[in-house]
Amino acid sequence: MPAVIVENDTSQWQDETGAVYHFPKRYQAWLAEGTEVIYYKGRIQDKTFASARLSADPHYFGMARIGKVYADQRSDKGDLFALIENFTPFESAIPSKINGAYLETIPATRVNNYWRDGVRSISQLDYDAILSHAKLLSSQADQGTPNIEGDPLTFESANEGNKSSYFGTRYERRKDLRVKAIAIHGLDCKACGFDFEQAYGEHARGFIHVHHIVPISDFGGEKAVNPETDLVTLCANCHAVVHRKREMTLSVDELKGMLRGRWVIEP
Template identity: 35%
Template sequence: MDITYPIQSHSWELLSPTVCIKTMDKSAFLYGGSGIPKEICFFFEMTSDQPRREISLIHAGTTFTGSLEPDALDTRVRIFWRGGLDIIIKDYFPSELTRFQEDSPVEHPPLLRFTKGAEPDVFTIELISQELANNTPPVIPEDLEVAIARKEGETSTIVTTVRKRSQANRLAAIKYHGLECVVCGFNFEKFYGPLGQGFIEIHHVNPLHEKDGEREVDPVKDLVPVCSNCHRMLHRTHLTHITIPNILKK
């Protein structure tokens, strides 16, 4: 069967056979669970006529217990992450917690990113802050944003437009690729704890200033998450992130 990605349904988005994003709403955020629409269920390999079963949810190296359950009233399936991950999510997003509790609108709600590995019923979970993705300045000036600004002329309108575009691309890259360094696998949160939550640098595989003319950035192909060390090395060597792991092996 040929499947075209992304698949969107309600607050769920399937980006690839192995990556699924849930945009947190009030009930998912406060009560540690969510309904999974029919179109998305196959990602979790669960149907509404199957009995409840436990799943493992790995967040920053710690395994939490969750569950997949049939919805008694519906043909849908439900997922729960109440084994402690629900508390971590609330801890990480205190202002969103307050807003959800008060029933105030949350403009950019947190995202829950599920990655499926080879083992059945084991999912890696990453918490993505859309606020952080929107407010993170570029760390390495050679990358995306400044490169275009320099190219197009340094008026503030252009910089603002470019910044908005690059922030959207940055978020799209994190949604697709996650928060781990594609070169060495470093995970800031795993190493630094809450301090590292949501932190990653984004590297442009084909820097714009090396290209002729305007080109749309494809966040999946052109942007990759890298740790700060690997990012520096990439700019030092001008090697791609594909060749760096080969060097590390030698």
């Protein structure tokens, strides 16, 4: 069954539209890998977000598919997150109600609290009805291998960047992979354990380098990047050492071996 996933303008999770979606455990059965989903926003609460939305009213704004689902290591409530695949934004908002009728079928027993849920399982009929109103912006899912190394964007915080950029044609697939890599691997260095926020405080929050394990030059065109196996988070020092010698990119294990007994003294 397809599902509607609600995106709030502000949330406890740093989700990135079209890349990562966090959700409470109770929705797990509805968001299995492969589920077709439609993105939804409720009525605007805070007007400062107006420019990052297609409409102030409740509306649908894009479609996607649920990718791999992970347990959120940072949650003590068993929350999960899903990688989002094939995100395709709509050109304009689809209102939740057209000609006085909701596009979603609300069960009689749920009239009072239907819109409260962050994830709503919907019928194929409702899914098709919503999409029949959609004008799609082209998905940029298949544009070859994005280079996430050596680009200034790589060194930006995951929370930075233009929120509304995904409505334009310049949707950054690169940033999308970076967000997925950080959701999976965390914000600490996978070689030495360094955590920028812990060391420098709030100012460095969200900062980490994302290293592509297979050099782009060896990658050969079309293969999709798997953020779990092809990417890893490294601190700036470790990342520099990995690339110190042009013809010899170190593996994370090699790097760990060098650190052990020198800088990182294990108990």
